[in-house]
Amino acid sequence: MQSAPVSYADRSMLIQGKLLLDPHQPPTPGYVILEGDRIAEVHDGEPPRTALPAPLGGPGHLITPGFTDAHIHLPQVDAVGVDGLPLMQWLDRAIYPAEAWWGKGGPPYALRQAREGVRRLVREGTCGMAAYLTSHAAASTTVIEFLCSQTPLRFIAGRVAMDRNAPQDLTAEDQARSQLRPTPSATLPPIEGRNGATHAWRSVSANPRFAVACSPELLAEIGWLAQERPGMFIQTHLAESVDECELVRTLFPDAPHYSGVYDRFGLLGPRTLLAHCLHLSKEEWTLIAARRSIVVHCPTANVFLSAGLFHLDEAEAHGVRLALGSDVAAGPDIAMPRVARAMIETAKVRRMTGGAPSNRIRVPGAAEVWDIITRGNAELLGWPNAGRIAPGCRADLLVLRLADSWFDEHLVSRLIYNWRSDLIVARIIGGRVVDPDTM
Structure with missing residues (x-):
């Protein structure tokens, strides 16, 4: 100094x-x-x-x-606390209906909800985020413009892409874009907000929800978009629940594993954020490390949905880059220090319950997780000077x-x-x- x-x-x-x-x-x-x-x-x-x-x-x-949240769903801030359901049922009964309101209520509804979400984030000290919006282009564009013009937050945010295995009011826009092929750029246009959406602190991402909700054609188009825009982040979910993994095997029978689905379409890279990653084979850990993709650990969400306990030992053994996210609304807490505490507690539970040889279960310390939610998350999201x-x-x-x-x-x-x-x-x-x- x-x-x-x-x-x-x-x-x-x-x-x-x-x-x-x-x-x-x-x-x-x-x-x-x-x-x-x-x-x-x-x-x-x-x-x-x-x-x-x-x-x-x-x-x-x-x-x-201040803190950075590496995984949050802004449209879900009012859906916190719908307990007792596994992932796929929880999406059907709680989350898809909540996100549908961004279509029914349009931009005014989305703006009110996004404003409340930002207030809650800032109240808890969060200054930057990687966020999912919904599949509704008009509402999502309005929210991007709000984030740019009326908040000082750093953000990566994108409209969710999904065209199957979900309600029609969430998949219709991507299904309609499929009629525009073979013009790939038209199938997933970036949400260009005014007032600096392409500023270094603010960027628009491609957000294929997860493989279950995306056809091979849609994933291919997002992969094409990633090639056209190498600086663009991709946000998605990977191996959050056993049922989800089994469904992916049915939908993509030729893929070697779940991670291989994304890799086949060019979606694994150093600017890919993979939330959860609870049920991965060693081959998948090796692949993710080789592609230098970022795994976003969401400990509060994993426990809330009884989805599983994150294998920090595997991530570290393979040299995978690791971030932390609240994953609201699966994660019931928007405060990043409490998410960081849950990372410590998850490792303690795995060590106590014999989830792996005791000499491989390392419990991170408070200073380490504090560093993740401040410097670490910011650096991985492309903000080394935050x-x-x-x-x-x-x-x-x-x-x-x-x-x-x-x-x-x-x-x-x-x-x-x-x-x-x-x-x-x-x-x-x-x-x-x-x-x-x-x-």
Whole structure:
């Protein structure tokens, strides 16, 4: 860190507190100076008395990077808590009806729901996300434009693609596009929002829901689109439940395995986000690692649907890149620190129940999972200059007011196991102080 400021010209904000520069190390008393949407300077010690505005925070506050959620369904924020159903029945009875409202209610309904979802995310300290919308183009476009023009969030978001094995009001648009073949680009047009949807912090993804809901033709077209736009992210689900895996084997009998379905159509690559990955063979882990695809662990959702326990040991043994996601609404909690806690607890349960040889079941620590939901997720989603407190990084910061007794060697563990949104006294996203209740 710099020991003294160079210049305060054009500086917009000063934030003082104990800086959580590295969750594996004790926080450092200091302050940061923001310029626009970036962190301009990071210092230890007390801020000088200058003409700058009074600092946010203070000596008794903790300053941490904001969180990134690597897997969330914005249309499902009001569908949380429909319990007692396995995945496929849960989709049919709870989720597909909820998503159908983006078609029935149109853009106004979708906008209201997306706004509420963003408020909940920001309230819990989330500053960036990889999101699914619905299959409705008009509603999804409206939401993209809202995210661009009325929120400071970083995001990757896309309209869900699906053309079979789901209600007609969710598959109709992709089925209609099938009549446009052989013009592949017309079958899945990108949702181009105004006001900078292609900005480095904001991008549109292709989101084939999962292999069960996508015909070979649709998957092929998305693969074609991925070749045309190599920088585009692909978001999908993989091997979330045993029933789903069996259905995929029936629908794609020539594929070597579930992961092979996506690979056949060119959908596995370094910008592919694969949610869940609970029921994979070693061959599939090897393939995913070779393609450098990103596995998004969704521990709260996995338990909620009784889908299975994630094999962290397999992911690590194969060198797979790993992110964390809330997966609302299968995941009942939108707060990323509590999702991170669930990652720890999942590993503990596997170790206690003998899910693998005990010497292979490693339980991640609090600092490790905190690093994932701040720096790690942001980096994997293409934002290496977010999720950190360093000069030049995007100013996505949380100011927390904590009891003095929390500032010991267990600080990050206390945050993980005691997380509440009212610990946050200020949320700075893109250099702006944001109040979720007025968004």
